[in-house]
Amino acid sequence: MNEYLLEKGYLYSAFGSKYINEALISLTSLKKHFPNAHATLITDKYIDNIFFDLIIYLDDINLKGERYGKNQKLLGLIKTPYYKTFFIDTDTYFCESCVELFYLLDFYDVLAATAPADIRLVEKEKNKIIGYYPYNSGVMLYKKNEKVLNFIKEWHKIFIKKYNIYYGDQPALMEALLYHDIKIYALSNIYNFRSPYYNGITGDKVKIIHGRSEDYELLEKELNRYTGNRIWDPINKKIIFPNQ
Numbered sequence: 001m002n003e004y005l006l007e008k009g010y011l012y013s014a015f016g017s018k019y020i021n022e023a024l025i026s027l028t029s030l031k032k033h034f035p036n037a038h039a040t041l042i043t044d045k046y047i048d049n050i051f052f053d054l055i056i057y058l059d060d061i062n063l064k065g066e067r068y069g070k071n072q073k074l075l076g077l078i079k080t081p082y083y084k085t086f087f088i089d090t091d092t093y094f095c096e097s098c099v100e101l102f103y104l105l106d107f108y109d110v111l112a113a114t115a116p117a118d119i120r121l122v123e124k125e126k127n128k129i130i131g132y133y134p135y136n137s138g139v140m141l142y143k144k145n146e147k148v149l150n151f152i153k154e155w156h157k158i159f160i161k162k163y164n165i166y167y168g169d170q171p172a173l174m175e176a177l178l179y180h181d182i183k184i185y186a187l188s189n190i191y192n193f194r195s196p197y198y199n200g201i202t203g204d205k206v207k208i209i210h211g212r213s214e215d216y217e218l219l220e221k222e223l224n225r226y227t228g229n230r231i232w233d234p235i236n237k238k239i240i241f242p243n244q
Contacts, residue, residue: 008084008102009038009053013073015045022090022212024051029216034097042076054081070169074156080144089138093209093216095224098191101141108185109148111141113192116199120171123162124178134170135184138210139192151180195219199232201239
């Protein structure tokens, strides 16, 4: 393992002050539950940092907007300093450390939850693959080995080539999976709870909230005030119980 800085750690990718500030909020929630968590930031501009354990700077490239940020994200995944990486989007909030997920990487190459609102279809040889819907790439764990790195490089290549078809990185991820022997496990949505959308929650606590909020503590309290099977109503911002 001498090639890697550490056995495992958390990875953020943030470009611009808005997203860096979001990453700091997310990291603060993580450190609350796991003070010794090792965290790395992928970014393109120097920041005066006392929060992240490591910062990796990527050179600027000639892309703009969302395409730029997602391109840098994929490049950052390749440059992770960890053997076991817990990648996390900036608009997230940890209700627990979720450190138990690192253990699952002893059995799988990649861990990711499904994307509840992403119904974009993958195109293979100009034919859409019906029923093949994306994983969400905003909370993802993976091992850094040759097989997985080749998969991520293919994912990045497809993202660049087909951006005007897919308009995002998740369909490109799904297409890349078609060409690589990657063992992937579908996480429960309690580990990647997409708060902007209607969601059913199994009988357990939500552990990672994924979606912007003005008050994450209040949101966590509402989501977890009942730990049986329940439904999240994002319009009224409240939990609906089965007997209501």
